[in-house]
Amino acid sequence: MPELPEVETLRRGVEIHITGRQLHKVELRRKDLRWPIPVTRVRKLASRRCRLIERRAKYLLLHFDGVIPEVAMIHLGMSGRLFIDLTPRGETSPDWIEHEHWRMHFEGRLMRFIDARRFGMLDVTRESKLQVHPRLSELGPEPLGSDFDADYLFRVSRRRKISIKTLIMNAKLVVGVGNIYASEACFRAGLRPRRAAGSMNRKHCVALVDSIREVLSEAIESGGTTIRDYHGVSQEAGYFARKLRVYGREGEACGSCASRIRRVVEAGRSSFYCPSCQG
DNA sequence: CAACCCACCTGACTGC
DNA sequence: TGCAGTCAGGTGGGTT
Structure with a gap:
């Protein structure tokens, strides 16, 4: 979805x-x-x-x-x-x-x-x-808004043992990041999706916030990502799928270093990453 | 509180 | 061809 x-x-x-x-x-x-x-x-x-x-x-x-x-x-x-x-x-x-x-x-x-x-x-x-409204009142900041910045991410990630990917998909902390863009943001930030959130330093948080904002903005520019179900109101497909760097690309060569992209499963959801670009 | 697992529901696809 | 198993872009609720 x-x-x-x-x-x-x-x-x-x-x-x-x-x-x-x-x-x-x-x-x-x-x-x-x-x-x-x-x-x-x-x-x-x-x-x-x-x-x-x-x-x-x-x-x-x-x-x-x-x-x-x-x-x-x-x-x-x-x-x-x-x-x-x-x-x-x-x-x-x-x-x-x-x-x-x-x-x-x-x-x-x-x-x-x-x-x-x-x-x-x-x-x-x-x-x-x-x-x-109960569905809205507990939500965290918009990722493209000014409330979401590296200081905020650093603060909310302290002493958290969950993975970075799980952290950024938690709508109480920041909204709108789902399974596709979470993997993509981790790739752009050079961070492994399963790394512990609490292990990030400020520099990592800057990179991750920038990556999230960048990938979401670029995807909006492209009209979203169509893989299966998603289409716009006039049934047009979004064309960001071709710009995905890791999501759904298990076994393919990384566009940056040619290593094979890996898939790992966490809480029933797939994460994709490049083992050499993401340290 | 945090972390984890599961459920909700249908369809598409894979492998035997 | 049939069928079982797996997976899918979300997220709230229950348990540990």
Whole structure:
């Protein structure tokens, strides 16, 4: 599923199509994904106008106008997709496809959510209570924001025995870094993914923060990474996959030194690294 | 508190 | 061809 660059790419696509448009109708085919969907609250968004689309971590936040403004929170889990169709006047809606769970009909646009594994989420909350929503309130800083810097990473990694990769994938410490970009950031920083987080010095933290910011920014520029499920709102693929240096490249030659890239499994997730570039 | 494991769910792919 | 096993971009909850 999408990590931060994929969700940010989606946000930009959704923003172009949906901002300023009125929501006419919501259709729900089931009342739960990972969590229950607040069916009544979602339906009551109808007739409101979408004013703003934000991203926080891997959540898309659609802000709706009203006397009491509300926010639709969307998470794609591992396999979620969000598509937007143009719906010219008089044209009928397309048939529902397999695993399509809900639709939002905006003026001239149809937003469709498809998620085979159903690890995704759809919730609605008052805008004034967004900050205290249980899924958002515990999240760490945005990796591309100014709160995330080497001093911060150094501080939160002290005396931590978990691996560097596990540390940077912990959303309480920093959000948006998933399994692909965690390996890529470790490679760029020259750090082995399984090295103990607490063993990093300040210089390592500078390198790692820079690497995380760099790889996420470059991936956003490329429209994200398409390996299997991920596509943009117009179903276009992201093309960062070809720029991955280690992820999914077990046995291939490292682009920097030609050593064979290795894969290790930690907590059921694969990590990839170059044994000679990453000390 | 930190670290670790597992579950949630379906589909794609591999090897026998 | 069939079937079992493995893996997949997330993340919350339970246990040690």
